[in-house]
Amino acid sequence: MLARSLLVLLLAAAAPALAEEPPKEPVPAGEQAKAPEAAAEKPKGPVLAELMKQSGYVYAWQSMVxxxxxxxxxxxxxxxxxxxPIPTxxxxxxxxxxxxxxxxxxxACETDQLYVLFGPGARDAWGLLVGGGxxxxxxxxxxxxxxxILSVLE
Structure with missing residues (x-):
C-alpha cells in the first residue's frame, strides 16, 4: 500500500511536467548524431479521458463496470x-x-484511485479500485x- 501511495504521489507531482512538452530546439549540425538518443525516449500515451472519448474504450469500460x-x-x-492529466x-x-x-x-488522490488496463484494440478492460474498502x-x-496491473504499481 505504501508503494502505491508513493507512486500516486510521484505521478501527481509529475503530472504538470508530464502534461507539458518542453520546447524543441534545433539540433546543431555537429550534434546530429545525438538526436536518435533523444528520439528513443518512450512516447507518452494519451490520458485516460482521451481514451474514454473513443467508442471502443467506452464499450470496454462499460463491460468492465x-x-x-x-x-x-x-x-x-x-x-x-x-x-x-497522467499519461497512460x-x-x-x-x-x-x-x-x-x-x-x-x-x-483525495492519495486514497481513492482507479487503475484501468485495456486489452489490445480496447477489446477488454479490467480495473483495480483502491480506496477505503x-x-x-x-x-x-x-x-x-x-x-x-500490480506489477506496474510496485
Missing amino acids: AGETLPQWVGDYVKTLDGP ISVPLDGETYTLGFTCKAN GLIWLGKPDERIQQA
Whole structure:
C-alpha cells in the first residue's frame, strides 16, 4: 500500500511536467548524431479521458463496470472526464501491448484511485479500485491480468 501511495504521489507531482512538452530546439549540425538518443525516449500515451472519448474504450469500460457498485466519484469522472492529466502507459503481456490508465478522486488522490488496463484494440478492460474498502477488482480479471496491473504499481 505504501508503494502505491508513493507512486500516486510521484505521478501527481509529475503530472504538470508530464502534461507539458518542453520546447524543441534545433539540433546543431555537429550534434546530429545525438538526436536518435533523444528520439528513443518512450512516447507518452494519451490520458485516460482521451481514451474514454473513443467508442471502443467506452464499450470496454462499460463491460468492465457492468453490475458493479462504484463510488460516486467514479460516476462523476465518467460524466465529466475531469481527472489528473497522467499519461497512460504500455504494459507488455503475452506478446501484446496493453494500456494502463489512471484516475483518482478529486482532492483525495492519495486514497481513492482507479487503475484501468485495456486489452489490445480496447477489446477488454479490467480495473483495480483502491480506496477505503481496500482493493476491488473490476471486470473479473484473471491472475495474469491482476499481476500485470500490480506489477506496474510496485
